[in-house]
Amino acid sequence: MSDFRQQALDYHANPKPGKIAIQLTTSAETADDLSLAYSPGVAEPVREIAANPDDAYKYTAKGNLVAVITNGTAILGLGNLGPLASKPVMEGKALLFKRFADIDSIDIEVKHRTTEEFIDTVANIADTFGGINLEDIKAPECFEIEKALIARCNIPVFHDDQHGTAIVTAAGMINALDIQGKDIAEVIIVCMGAGAAAIACMELLISCGAQREKIYMLDRKGVIHTRRDDINEYKQRFANNTDKRTLQDAINGADVFVGVSGPNVLAADDVKLMADNPIIFACSNPDPEIKPELAHAARQDLIMATGRSDYPNQVNNVLCFPFIFRGALDARASVINEAMKVAAVHAIREIAKEEVPQSVLTASGVESLEFGTEYIIPKPMDPRLLPRVARAVALAAVETGVARVELPENYML
Numbered sequence: 001m002s003d004f005r006q007q008a009l010d011y012h013a014n015p016k017p018g019k020i021a022i023q024l025t026t027s028a029e030t031a032d033d034l035s036l037a038y039s040p041g042v043a044e045p046v047r048e049i050a051a052n053p054d055d056a057y058k059y060t061a062k063g064n065l066v067a068v069i070t071n072g073t074a075i076l077g078l079g080n081l082g083p084l085a086s087k088p089v090m091e092g093k094a095l096l097f098k099r100f101a102d103i104d105s106i107d108i109e110v111k112h113r114t115t116e117e118f119i120d121t122v123a124n125i126a127d128t129f130g131g132i133n134l135e136d137i138k139a140p141e142c143f144e145i146e147k148a149l150i151a152r153c154n155i156p157v158f159h160d161d162q163h164g165t166a167i168v169t170a171a172g173m174i175n176a177l178d179i180q181g182k183d184i185a186e187v188i189i190v191c192m193g194a195g196a197a198a199i200a201c202m203e204l205l206i207s208c209g210a211q212r213e214k215i216y217m218l219d220r221k222g223v224i225h226t227r228r229d230d231i232n233e234y235k236q237r238f239a240n241n242t243d244k245r246t247l248q249d250a251i252n253g254a255d256v257f258v259g260v261s262g263p264n265v266l267a268a269d270d271v272k273l274m275a276d277n278p279i280i281f282a283c284s285n286p287d288p289e290i291k292p293e294l295a296h297a298a299r300q301d302l303i304m305a306t307g308r309s310d311y312p313n314q315v316n317n318v319l320c321f322p323f324i325f326r327g328a329l330d331a332r333a334s335v336i337n338e339a340m341k342v343a344a345v346h347a348i349r350e351i352a353k354e355e356v357p358q359s360v361l362t363a364s365g366v367e368s369l370e371f372g373t374e375y376i377i378p379k380p381m382d383p384r385l386l387p388r389v390a391r392a393v394a395l396a397a398v399e400t401g402v403a404r405v406e407l408p409e410n411y412m413l
């Protein structure tokens with residue numbers, strides 16, 4: 001067994017199995033404590049909440065509690081390995097919520113027969129939580145699931161693989177285009193993958209100025225074009241009126257490659273076909289569409305990003321979901337809307353242009369980081385992400401009328 005594999009297994013097995021636990025927040029030592037925490041004292045908040053459901057935010061952990069919910073149908077780029085196998089990833093998301101935004105979170109892996117059954121299961125438990133982070137649910141079901149749950153729940157429901165990924169991709173892409181001297185409205189974009197992450201990433205890039213007809217989206221069968229009759233309604237939106245059929249057809253002369261598909265689908269020879277100063281976001285986890293070493297060997301003028309922590313330029317939804325939920329929970333937003341997402345894009349990308357704190361350099365094991373080809377986006381452990389992104393998101397919630405509490409004027413300042 002490789003050293004790294006054993007290290008990863010040991011990390012998950014020790015000192016206790018898994019990565020999260022529950023901690024008490026009040027004293028529960030004495031008989032007096034117990035009479036308050038449990039019977040008879042617990043009856044008092046029960047009565048209050050029964051009379052006024054909003055008091056659940058006052059007397060329970062609801063307001064700082066996010067459920068990470070999956071059915072395990074698209075676990076990273078590993079595919080449909082079922083709910084139980086997805087548990088380490090979901091515990092990982094809970095770890096990240098706590099580590100980066102002090103949000104308590106619990107993973108819930110749901111077995112189900114039909115999409116309706118999944119939706120019912122989540123909708124029926126939603127009131128327990130302050131927010132729901134849907135994770136690793138494959139397309140196209142993920143679109144219907146998220147839409148139905150947003151309609152049925154009065155707390156934010158956010159499919160991280162769609163919107164978290166799109167927000168971070170847009171933030172990194174705007175900066176990368178800036179560095180490469182390219183105009184988002186002019187660039188030819190190849191998107192490998194046509195699932196949850198791909199559709200959301202391309203829609204957000206279009207909102208940021210990219211031209212739909214300059215996007216070539218590919219699934220396992222090749223380019224999605226207007227003469228295909230085997231594509232769902234979500235892929236249909238990206239059907240390009242083109243004669244291009246293969247990855248090689250599409251990437252010839254392309255400025256940008258965004259990979260949200262699977263491992264090793266982009267060859268060094270494909271990279272050589274791209275336009276000058278190309279950008280490659282190979283975001284499949286754990287193994288990217290192309291290894292950075294191979295891509296850099298093929299092109300000197302490249303900006304390269306992956307979803308991983310062990311290469312420069314980590315384009316990963318961890319840069320978004322803890323912070324966007326912090327802002328949404330603090331504003332008690334009823335939803336996470338477009339304005340909140342766009343606010344997150346700009347808050348994230350601006351940080352990369354500023355001087356990097358020493359704590360980030362130390363945690364990254366480097367002497368310096370400066371906005372440029374090897375540093376297009378902040379590191380996840382950057383302490384500025386929490387206040388900046390949460391504030392931008394919460395203010396956007398207030399401005400768009402979805403906040404349900406007043407924010408202190410100096411919130412996160």
Ligand SMILES: NC(=O)C1=CN([C@@H]2O[C@H](COP(=O)(O)OP(=O)(O)OC[C@H]3O[C@@H](n4cnc5c(N)ncnc54)[C@H](OP(=O)(O)O)[C@@H]3O)[C@@H](O)[C@H]2O)C=CC1
Binds near residue numbers: 073165218221261318
């Ligand atoms: N870095 C990050 O932050 C994130 C990265 N991702 C990565 O994106 C990938 C997709 O995730 P997600 O969108 O949630 O999953 P989905 O199952 O919703 O979509 C997967 C898509 O990728 C396509 N695909 C898979 N393998 C290949 C291949 N070999 N060649 C071409 N297309 C392929 C599928 O094609 P078809 O439609 O034909 O089946 C499908 O369109 C994963 O690798 C995941 O790790 C996802 C979220 C965040």
Ligand SMILES: CC(=O)C(=O)O
Binds near residue numbers: 161307
């Ligand atoms: C990062 C992530 O959410 C994924 O790869 O699915």
Ligand SMILES: [Mg+2]
Binds near residue numbers: 135161
């Ligand atoms: Mg995911």
